[in-house]
Amino acid sequence: MSKRAADDESLAAPLKGGDRPEAMDVDKDHDMGDFEDDFEDEFESEDEIIEAGVDGRPDAEREAEEGAMDVDGGPDTFMVGRQQLEAGQTLTPDTTTYKMLHSLSTPWPCLSFDIIRDGLGENRNVYPATMYTVAGTQADSAQANDNALLVMKFSGLSKTLGEDGEDSDDEDSDDEDTDPILEHKSIPLNTTTNRIRSHQSPSQDPSRPPTTLTATMTESSQVLIHDITPHLASFDTPGMVVTPQQNKPVCTIRAHKTEGYGVDWSPLHPAGKLLTGDNDGLIYVTTRTDGGGFVTDTRPFRGHTGSVEEIQWSPSEANVFASASSDGTVRVWDVRSKSRSPALTMKISNYDVNVMSWCRQTSHLLATGADDGEWAVWDLRQWSSNPSAKPAPLANFNFHHEQITSIEWHPTDDSIVAVAAGDNTVTLWDLAVELDDEESRDTAGVSDVPPQLLFVHYQNMVKELHWHPQIPGALVATGEQFSVFRTISV
Numbered sequence: 001m002s003k004r005a006a007d008d009e010s011l012a013a014p015l016k017g018g019d020r021p022e023a024m025d026v027d028k029d030h031d032m033g034d035f036e037d038d039f040e041d042e043f044e045s046e047d048e049i050i051e052a053g054v055d056g057r058p059d060a061e062r063e064a065e066e067g068a069m070d071v072d073g074g075p076d077t078f079m080v081g082r083q084q085l086e087a088g089q090t091l092t093p094d095t096t097t098y099k100m101l102h103s104l105s106t107p108w109p110c111l112s113f114d115i116i117r118d119g120l121g122e123n124r125n126v127y128p129a130t131m132y133t134v135a136g137t138q139a140d141s142a143q144a145n146d147n148a149l150l151v152m153k154f155s156g157l158s159k160t161l162g163e164d165g166e167d168s169d170d171e172d173s174d175d176e177d178t179d180p181i182l183e184h185k186s187i188p189l190n191t192t193t194n195r196i197r198s199h200q201s202p203s204q205d206p207s208r209p210p211t212t213l214t215a216t217m218t219e220s221s222q223v224l225i226h227d228i229t230p231h232l233a234s235f236d237t238p239g240m241v242v243t244p245q246q247n248k249p250v251c252t253i254r255a256h257k258t259e260g261y262g263v264d265w266s267p268l269h270p271a272g273k274l275l276t277g278d279n280d281g282l283i284y285v286t287t288r289t290d291g292g293g294f295v296t297d298t299r300p301f302r303g304h305t306g307s308v309e310e311i312q313w314s315p316s317e318a319n320v321f322a323s324a325s326s327d328g329t330v331r332v333w334d335v336r337s338k339s340r341s342p343a344l345t346m347k348i349s350n351y352d353v354n355v356m357s358w359c360r361q362t363s364h365l366l367a368t369g370a371d372d373g374e375w376a377v378w379d380l381r382q383w384s385s386n387p388s389a390k391p392a393p394l395a396n397f398n399f400h401h402e403q404i405t406s407i408e409w410h411p412t413d414d415s416i417v418a419v420a421a422g423d424n425t426v427t428l429w430d431l432a433v434e435l436d437d438e439e440s441r442d443t444a445g446v447s448d449v450p451p452q453l454l455f456v457h458y459q460n461m462v463k464e465l466h467w468h469p470q471i472p473g474a475l476v477a478t479g480e481q482f483s484v485f486r487t488i489s490v
Helices: 059-071 141-146 229-235
Strands: 098-104 110-116 129-137 148-157 181-188 193-201 211-218 223-227 251-253 262-265 273-277 283-288 294-296 308-313 320-325 329-334 344-347 353-358 365-370 375-379 395-397 404-409 416-421 425-430 453-458 464-467 474-478 482-487
Touching (some): 098 148, 110 464, 110 474, 129 474, 181 229, 211 229, 273 308, 329 353, 365 404, 453 482
Parallel strands (some): 110 193, 308 353
Antiparallel strands (some): 110 129, 129 148, 148 181, 273 283, 308 320, 329 344, 353 365, 365 375, 474 482
C-alpha cells in the first residue's frame, strides 16, 4: 500500500499527460457559417442550467463519492494484514507504483543474504541494473547436503513499464523490459545458514579489487569465513574457473557450542573484525591479523540471559557494539572491557527482540523489532546505566501483527526505515512525517494505519531485507524467492 500517488498493497508513478493539441488555424476573413446545435432543445434559458461536473453530476456529489472510494482503498485494493483473501484469489502488484520490480529464484530458499558493493559506480540510475549478493540456503532437512553458500550476480534488472508500456519515469535507460538473469557460484556447506554478512578489505594495489570476505553463522554452530573475491571476479572474467581449494573456508570459528544468529563485521576496521553471538547468550570477537589469518578471543562477552538474536557494531565508535536478545533487552558493550560485561542494559520489550539496525547517518538512533510485531526507534543519548531509568522510544509502531524479521535504516536518509515481518510484508516508513491530533486518529479515513507508513510490498515468507548502497531506493528481500524493487515512495 503506497501513500503516494497510487494506493495499493504492493506498489509507481503517475504517467505524465500527453502533448497539448495544436491550435486550430482559423481564417478570420472567411465566413465560418452556422452549425447545428444537437442540444438546442435541452435548455430553454440560462436559468435552467444546473451546476454539473464532468460526469453530469454536481461536483460536490461526485467528490463525496470519490472520497468514500479513497477511504475504502478502492475497489481492487487489498489491505495486507487487514483483509483476508477469498478462495481462489491472488494478489497482483500495481506495477505503476514501482520503478523496478523483479523476482528471482534460487535452488533452495535463503534465510539470510547480504549485498556486495561493486565497482559499477555510486548513485546509479541506469537500467538495466546489475548487483552482486551472497546468500546461504535452507534446504530440506532430508537434503541437508544440498546446502550451499551462493555468490550471485543479478543482471538485466529492467525498469518497470507503465500501463501503456512506457517507462514509469524519465531516467535514462537502454532497457526494453528484459528478463532478469541470476548467475551464481555455489560453495558447498552441508548445513543451513542462519545468518551471513560480508566485508570488504581495500587492496593496497589500486589496480586490484578489494578482498571480499563472508562470515556464515551455521546451524552446526560453526562460523565459516570465506574469501569470495575469485567467485565475484569469475562472473566478469571469461574462462576463469573457481578451484575447489578456493571454495574452502579460510577460517572456521569453533568457539560456539550452540547455533546462533548474531553476526556483524565492523565498518571501522578495514582489515576485518567480526562479532558472533549464539543461543547461549555468548558473544565472541574474531580479528583478522596483518598476515591475513584470524584470531578468536576465547573470552566471551556475557550478560544476556537469552539467545543473541542480533549484533551490530557502532557506525561511529570502533570499540562499541550493541546486541539484541530473546531476553527482551538491548545491551551496549565496549570491547576494551576487561570484565566482558555490558556497559548499558535496557529492557525494551516483553518479547524476543529479533532484529536491530544502527543508523549510519545519525549514530545515536537505534531501531529494533520484536516478536510481537512492534518496532521502535530509540535515542541512545537517553539511555543510562541507572537500572531504574526507563526511557521511552522516540517512535514505536504496532502496525504489523506478526514478528519483525528484519529492519534497516535507509543508507543516506535517517528518516526512512524498511521493515520486514511475518505477515508476508515489507513496509517502508518515513519518520519525518508529523501528525496532529486529528491525523493521528486515522489516515485517509483508514484506521490503524499510521501516517508514517509509505508503502507495503507483499512477499511470501519474507525473512531479511537490505537497501542497496549504490542504487538509490533499491531494496532486496529474501523469502521463498528474492525480490528486487524500487518504489515511487523513496
